[in-house]
Amino acid sequence: MNEMYEIYKQQNDLYDQLINHEDYEKNLQKFLSENFDFxxxxxxxLGxxxxxxxxxxxxxxxxxSLFDISEHMISRAVENISAYSDKAEFKILxxxxxxxxHDNYDFLIEGWSFGHLISDEENSDFWIAKLISDCKKIAKTNIWIETMGTFVDYAKPPTEKLNRFYSELKKNGFSETIIRTDYKFDSVDQAKHILGSFFGKGMEEKIEKENKTIIKEYTGIWTLGS
Ligand SMILES: C[S@@+](CC[C@H](N)C(=O)[O-])C[C@H]1O[C@@H](n2cnc3c(N)ncnc32)[C@H](O)[C@@H]1O
Incomplete structure (x- = not known):
């Protein structure tokens, strides 16, 4: 099992540290509030x-309705959004x-979760088509958020499978927006520890070599419906 899945299963605290350092300029929040009326x-x-x-x-x-495959991740989400518990229900899926x-919603949102399924499964074309077909039925507006690269010089799908995934979204009428959601850490050691735990030894070594506390992250947002 790779580092990411270990974290989803038993280190929600470390995951929270990771995301709390991401998007220090709050560009995703701005994109969502400027483009959608919630x-x-x-x-x-989902995820x-x-x-x-x-x-x-x-x-x-x-x-x-908030879904994830990991009960451990959900347990932390319950705490993190406790102020809104009256309007949130959590389910394992x-x-x-x-x-x-089977319910219908105004919005279906997923962030950095479908990419795992597409990357892990051999028959990724099948899963891409199924996700698109199912999710179009679930909500009027779909907002799918995925990585376009961590600590890279320009935005690009990190793997061929993700490239196919993102291309299929565009072929199916999704519009694509790419934003920066850079990480900001207090120290190089902190960046090495948190990003290295999630992305592996290669990332840790690159941070050490380049001696950076701001780490570039490109994020793609694919939206369908208004
Ligand atoms: C990178 S995290 C993203 C979490 C959250 N959306 C965010 O923006 O921080 C990926 C999440 O997808 C969940 N996940 C991975 N594979 C899944 C699957 N097959 N079905 C449902 N959830 C899955 C993991 O448990 C994890 O919570």
Whole structure:
């Protein structure tokens, strides 16, 4: 099992540290509030993690159903969005089983979660088509957020599988926006520890070599519907 899955299973605290250092300029929050009206709306969020994206819209919405495969990640999300517990319900769900969602929502949001399924599965074309088909039925507006590269010079899908995934989204009518969600750390050692724990030894060595506390991150946002 790679570092990321270990963290999702038993180190939600470390994951929270990672995301709390990401997007120090708050560009994702700005993008969401400038482009979407969440007031009194219903949201289905898949791969909710510890609730990083949820916190960006939770104050405005009427109700959210929040799903993840990891009970451990959900337990942290429950704490992180406790101020909005009256309008949030959490459920365990594997993204492979999105056909099990029968309710309809105004928004379906996923952040950095579908990419795992596409990357891990051999038959990624099947899963891309299934996710698109199921999610279009679930919500009027889809907002899918995925990586376009960590500590790289320019935005680019990090792997061929993700390249196919993002290309298929565009072919299916999603519009693509790329933003910067850079990490900012207090020290090089902190950057090495947190990013290295998640992305592995190669990342730790690159941070050490380049001696940086601000680490570039490119994020793609694919949206369908208004
Ligand atoms: C990179 S984290 C993103 C979490 C959150 N969306 C955020 O923006 O911080 C990926 C999340 O997807 C979840 N995940 C990974 N594979 C999944 C799957 N097949 N079905 C559902 N959730 C999955 C993990 O448990 C983890 O919480």
């Amino acid at each position: 007031a009194n709306k219903t949201v289905c969020e 909710v993690g510890t609730g990083r994206v949820t916190r960006m819209y939770a104050d405005k919405i009427r109700k959210a 594997d993204n492979k089983n999105t056909e099990q969602i």
